[in-house]
Amino acid sequence: MRERWTTRVGLILALAGNAVGLGNFLRFPRQAAENGGGAFMIPYFVCLLAIGIPLLWLECGMGRYGGRRGHGHTAGMFHVIWRHPAAKYLGTLGIFIPFVVATYYVYVESWCLAYALFATTGRLAEVAEPGKIQAFLAGYQGLERNEHFEGIGVAYAVFVVTFLINLAVLRGGIARGIERLALTAMPLLFLVGICLTLRVLTLSPPAEAGPGHGVLDGLGFIWNPDPRALLDAGVWLAAAGQVLFTLSVGWGIVHTYASYMRPDDDVVLTGLSSASLNEFAEVILGGTIALTAAVVFFGVVGAKSIAAGGSFDLAFQSMPLVLFSLPAGGLFATLWFLLLFLAGLTSSVALLQPLVALLEESFSLTRDRAVGLAGAATFVGAQPVIFGLGYGWMDQLDFWVGSMALI
Numbered sequence: 001m002r003e004r005w006t007t008r009v010g011l012i013l014a015l016a017g018n019a020v021g022l023g024n025f026l027r028f029p030r031q032a033a034e035n036g037g038g039a040f041m042i043p044y045f046v047c048l049l050a051i052g053i054p055l056l057w058l059e060c061g062m063g064r065y066g067g068r069r070g071h072g073h074t075a076g077m078f079h080v081i082w083r084h085p086a087a088k089y090l091g092t093l094g095i096f097i098p099f100v101v102a103t104y105y106v107y108v109e110s111w112c113l114a115y116a117l118f119a120t121t122g123r124l125a126e127v128a129e130p131g132k133i134q135a136f137l138a139g140y141q142g143l144e145r146n147e148h149f150e151g152i153g154v155a156y157a158v159f160v161v162t163f164l165i166n167l168a169v170l171r172g173g174i175a176r177g178i179e180r181l182a183l184t185a186m187p188l189l190f191l192v193g194i195c196l197t198l199r200v201l202t203l204s205p206p207a208e209a210g211p212g213h214g215v216l217d218g219l220g221f222i223w224n225p226d227p228r229a230l231l232d233a234g235v236w237l238a239a240a241g242q243v244l245f246t247l248s249v250g251w252g253i254v255h256t257y258a259s260y261m262r263p264d265d266d267v268v269l270t271g272l273s274s275a276s277l278n279e280f281a282e283v284i285l286g287g288t289i290a291l292t293a294a295v296v297f298f299g300v301v302g303a304k305s306i307a308a309g310g311s312f313d314l315a316f317q318s319m320p321l322v323l324f325s326l327p328a329g330g331l332f333a334t335l336w337f338l339l340l341f342l343a344g345l346t347s348s349v350a351l352l353q354p355l356v357a358l359l360e361e362s363f364s365l366t367r368d369r370a371v372g373l374a375g376a377a378t379f380v381g382a383q384p385v386i387f388g389l390g391y392g393w394m395d396q397l398d399f400w401v402g403s404m405a406l407i
């Protein structure tokens with residue numbers, strides 16, 4: 001007897017947990033700001049309705065069908081759907097891509113956990129100044145030895161802890177592991193996200209700041225429409241890419257989660273509900289927090305250069321600078337990194353589950369063994385990411401697997 005989601009809410013929150021990830025809070029605001037602001041939302045919603053949601057339904061339907069025939073991974077599912085020798089091999093992409101992404105995703109997730117701890121203990125408050133915060137991150141990542149860190153030891157230890165948390169959830173299985181996590185982590189994530197959004201909307205610019213540093217300037221930076229963007233094919237491509245990324249479609253993961261649905265679980269309603277939760281997290285929370293805060297403190301020009309510096313600079317450097325300049329900054333910084341950590345954790349267990357399902361079903365391993373083996377493989381795969389960060393190993397994987405193989 002295959003495992004099943006025990007409640008409908010659990011299923012919806014698990015699917016939403018998979019979809020709501022670092023992309024909602026870091027990737028989306030950058031894409032919107034760089035691609036026409038408010039006008040970006042027109043191609044974004046067109047792609048959401050025309051490509052994203054239909055694909056989500058399709059993947060849920062295929063997954064539920066495959067699950068009834070005992071398959072929880074795309075290699076098995078594609079084989080029963082399309083009886084062609086190539087089907088199985090095509091389906092292995094739905095296991096391979098999430099596995100490779102997991103080798104670096106869990107590491108980034110562990111930075112969020114570490115920074116939440118640094119924020120709580122006051123360590124981050126000591127380095128929350130321009131200059132220092134950058135050296136702190138580079139020291140933490142082992143890119144340089146400095147007065148903040150002797151080497152990569154702390155980062156490695158937190159990575160191991162994060163990794164073990166992921167394995168503990170997976171060992172619990174679908175209902176007692178992933179579903180239980182979603183039922184607690186997702187409401188907490190929304191609560192934290194709403195608190196941060198309200199705080200950002202009531203920010204006032206630093207005393208020395210000139211004009212152009214208000215909350216409305218921040219919202220305008222992301223949302224003022226530039227209609228020229230509508231004629232730009234690149235913008236449409238960016239919108240389509242963001243939709244696939246944020247809904248986690250095209251990865252094989254929705255198939256896996258849906259394979260644990262009951263035969264009478266509603267594909268349309270489940271898909272729509274989890275997509276709606278994801279869009280709330282993305283457009284309302286993600287579209288307000290990080291970049292608006294950056295504009296209030298650094299102005300539009302500063303925020304632009306921060307956004308161009310990449311998602312990690314925004315998350316691990318600019319946001320702490322902003323949050324620590326507020327009263328109760330430690331609390332808000334803790335909430336920010338907790339938000340990212342919860343978003344990451346509910347996505348990383350999803351990345352690992354297809355491989356676990358393959359090992360359980362196709363190699364008849366017990367769940368513990370399957371989780372152990374999948375964990376060992378991911379752990380080995382993570383080593384070059386951790387030690388080769390300075391050589392761009394993570395960026396290479398993200399490009400070849402996260403972008404090319406995905407397409």
Ligand code: PFF
Pocket residue numbers: 018019020021022023024098245246247248251253347348350351
């Ligand atoms: N949808 C996630 C995000 O927006 O961050 C990214 C992602 C996570 C995709 C997990 C796929 C996945 F399995």
